[in-house]
Amino acid sequence: MAGQDNHMWAGGAVECECAMCGQHFSVNKAKVRIGAKFCSVKCKHESQAVKKISLTCEVCDAVFERYPSDISKAKKRGYSAAVCSRECHGEALTKRQTREGNPQWKGGVTPENKRIRDSKETADWRKAVFERDDYTCQHCGDRNRKGRGRNIHLHAHHIKGFAAFPEL
DSSP: OOGGGSTTOOOSEEEEEOTTTOOEEEEEHHHHHTTOOOSSHHHHHHHHSOOOEEEEOTTTOOEEEEOHHHHHHHHHTTOOSOOSSHHHHHHHHHHHTSGGGSTTOOSSOSOHHHHHHTSHHHHHHHHHHHHHTTTBOTTTOOBOOTTSSOOOOOOTTSSSOTTTOTTO
């Protein structure tokens, strides 16, 4: 049985308007019931393509784009989606995890000298001193030769110690 004699007959073809491009097309009523909204596979795929969302970086104020799925994944994992790069992500995380933002924060009970020794500025200074001196002890002239013989442990504060000269 075909056509009107079939129990599944829905009344023939109907005119529809493509939800993507607005073109009129003819389609069977049964397909309209199950959701036919597009004139072609190309229009269907274009409608499913997710558009990126423009955001402003919370660290450097740069404008960048992210997919909505990336934003929701970041929020589920507890990250901020409003950062443009790994560098900005690290900086934002550092800001969030210091002092009151850190769950281990106990209200500033760390002694001043420990706070100075553990600071990023001290780490940067230490690295700059080692690079300036080519990883050579300025007191005895020994070099740190990792993997090539003797391995010494260098201290950037070797000649003038931190305890004796805290202002340095």
